[in-house]
Amino acid sequence: MATSSSAGRVLSLCKQFQNVVRISSAVNTQSCSPALTKLPPRQYREKSPLAALSWRSPSSSVAPCRALHTTISRRGLDEFFDLPENWGETTVKSGAPWTAKQLRTKSNEDLHKLWYVLLKEKNLLLTLEQEAKRQRVPMSSPERIRKVERSMIRLETVVNERESALRMLQTGQEKARPGAWRRDKFGHVYWYRFKEYAIPWYMNRRYKRKSFFTPKFVQPHIRLRLEKYLRQRARKTSLERRTQSKLKEKFPHANISAS
Amino acid sequence: IYPLYQLGNPQLRIFRPNWFLTLVRPGKEQPPDTVQFRIPMEMTKYDVKNYLEKIYDVPVGAIRTRIQFGSNKKRNHLHQKVKQPDYKVAYVQLAQGQTFTFPDIFPEKELKHEEGSMEEMQEKFMEDEKQRQRLDPRRGGVTEWFGL
Numbered sequence: 001m002a003t004s005s006s007a008g009r010v011l012s013l014c015k016q017f018q019n020v021v022r023i024s025s026a027v028n029t030q031s032c033s034p035a036l037t038k039l040p041p042r043q044y045r046e047k048s049p050l051a052a053l054s055w056r057s058p059s060s061s062v063a064p065c066r067a068l069h070t071t072i073s074r075r076g077l078d079e080f081f082d083l084p085e086n087w088g089e090t091t092v093k094s095g096a097p098w099t100a101k102q103l104r105t106k107s108n109e110d111l112h113k114l115w116y117v118l119l120k121e122k123n124l125l126l127t128l129e130q131e132a133k134r135q136r137v138p139m140s141s142p143e144r145i146r147k148v149e150r151s152m153i154r155l156e157t158v159v160n161e162r163e164s165a166l167r168m169l170q171t172g173q174e175k176a177r178p179g180a181w182r183r184d185k186f187g188h189v190y191w192y193r194f195k196e197y198a199i200p201w202y203m204n205r206r207y208k209r210k211s212f213f214t215p216k217f218v219q220p221h222i223r224l225r226l227e228k229y230l231r232q233r234a235r236k237t238s239l240e241r242r243t244q245s246k247l248k249e250k251f252p253h254a255n256i257s258a259s
Numbered sequence: 260i261y262p263l264y265q266l267g268n269p270q271l272r273i274f275r276p277n278w279f280l281t282l283v284r285p286g287k288e289q290p291p292d293t294v295q296f297r298i299p300m301e302m303t304k305y306d307v308k309n310y311l312e313k314i315y316d317v318p319v320g321a322i323r324t325r326i327q328f329g330s331n332k333k334r335n336h337l338h339q340k341v342k343q344p345d346y347k348v349a350y351v352q353l354a355q356g357q358t359f360t361f362p363d364i365f366p367e368k369e370l371k372h373e374e375g376s377m378e379e380m381q382e383k384f385m386e387d388e389k390q391r392q393r394l395d396p397r398r399g400g401v402t403e404w405f406g407l
Contacts, residue, residue: 076317077294077359080282088368115275116314126281128364130297134284137365159275196263 079120080127092140097147100154108162115155122148182212187222278302278310280349284361289350291358292320296349300326307349320354 086092103111125145132139167173179193192212201207214222247254261271281297289295298307304322311317329343353359372379394403 076315076357077282079315080280081362081364087362087364088366112274119276119279120314122279123281126279127283130281130283131364135365156275198263198265 080124082124082128086140089140090138092144094141094144094147098151098154100158103155103158108159111155111159115152118148118152118155122152183214185211185214185218187214187218187225276310278306280307280310282361283348290352291360292353292356294351294353294359296351298324298347298349300345300347302347302349304349307351311351318354318357320352322349322351324349 182192285295308319326347329345331342333341335341
C-alpha cells in the first residue's frame with residue numbers, strides 16, 4: 001500500500017515527479033499513458049510556488065542532480081473528476097495504452113506507482129461514465145477505459161512474470177499457490193488448486209463429501225465423449241482437405257494458402 | 260485467495276488493489292458531508308475507509324454500505340429474463356467538517372466549428388435558409404394572412 005507517513009509521501013512524491021519526468025523522457029510521446037499526459041499539468045496547476053521553486057540539493061557537497069521540492073497533490077475527492085476545462089467536451093485527447101514491452105523496462109517502484117495512477121484514472125472514467133448515463137448524455141471518448149484496463153492487465157502480467165522468476169530462483173516452485181491434477185466425477189482431469197484451511201482435510205466434513213475419482217459406470221460415457229470428439233476432429237480435417245482439393249481443381253496454378 | 264487469518268498473524272496487506280470506486284450523484288437528498296460511491300461487492304466498510312484514506316488522502320468519518328439488487332424483471336426479445344447486475348453502495352461521511360457537492364460535469368458549451376470545415380459551411384447554409392423563411396421583421400410578427 002502507499003506509504004502513510006507524510007514525510008515518506010513527500011519523498012515518494014519527489015521521486016515520483018523525478019520518475020515521471022524520467023518516464024516521459026524514456027517513452028516516446030505517442031505512447032504515454034492517458035494519466036501521464038495529465039499528471040504534469042495537474043501538478044503545475046495547483047502549485048503556484050512552482051514558478052518560484054526552492055531548489056534544495058539533498059547533500060550540501062557535490063550534487064549534480066538537484067532534488068525538486070514539490071507539494072503533494074491534495075485534491076482529495078476532486079481526483080474523481082477531470083480537469084474543469086474538459087467538462088462537457090465531446091472528445092478528450094488521450095495517448096496509447098502501455099505495452100508489456102515498455103512496462104518491462106520500468107523498475108518495480110515505477111510499476112507500483114503507475115498501478116495507482118492507472119487506478120485513479122479508471123475511477124475517474126467510471127464516475128464520468130455513470131454521470132453521463134445519469135444525465136443521458138454521450139460520454140466523451142469511452143475508449144479511454146479500455147486503454148486503462150489493458151495497461152493494468154499488462155502491468156499485472158509483467159509483475160507476475162517477475163515474481164514467478166524470483167520464486168523459481170529462490171525456491172524452485174513454479175506456482176505460488178499449490179495444487180494437484182485431479183479427476184472429477186465425469187472423468188475430466190483438471191488442475192485443482194488448494195485452499196487454506198484451519199483444520200486438516202480428514203476433519204473437514206464438506207471437503208470429504210467431494211469425490212476426486214470417477215466411478216466405474218462413468219466409463220461408457222467417457223468412451224462416447226471421446227468418440228464424439230474424435231469424430232468432430234476428423235470431420236474438420238476432412239472438410240479442410242475437401243475445400244483445398246476443390247480450390248486446386250478450380251485454380252490449378254494458384255499457390256497453396258497459408259490456412 | 261487471501262491467506263487465512265489466525266490469532267497472531269501479521270496484518271494482511273494488498274499490493275495493487277483491483278477495486279474501483281465510482282462516485283455517483285445521490286438519488287435522494289443527502290447531508291452535505293455525505294459522498295455516495297458504488298463499490299465492488301467484495302469490499303467492506305474498512306476496505307473503503309483504508310482505500311480512501313491511503314490512496315486519495317480523504318479523511319473518512321462514518322461509512323455505511325448496502326447492496327442494491329439489480330432487477331431481474333425485464334425480458335428481451337426472446338422473452339428471457341435479463342438481469343441487471345447487483346452492486347454495493349457506500350455512503351461515506353467525511354471527517355473534519357468537510358462538505359462535498361456533486362459538480363455539474365456536463366455544462367452547456369458553445370459548439371464552435373473550425374474555419375473552412377464542412378460543418379461550418381452546413382451551419383451557415385442552414386442559417387441562410389432559416390433567414391429566408393422568416394417574414395419581414397418590419398411587420399412586427401403579423402402573419403401574411405393580413406395585408407394586401
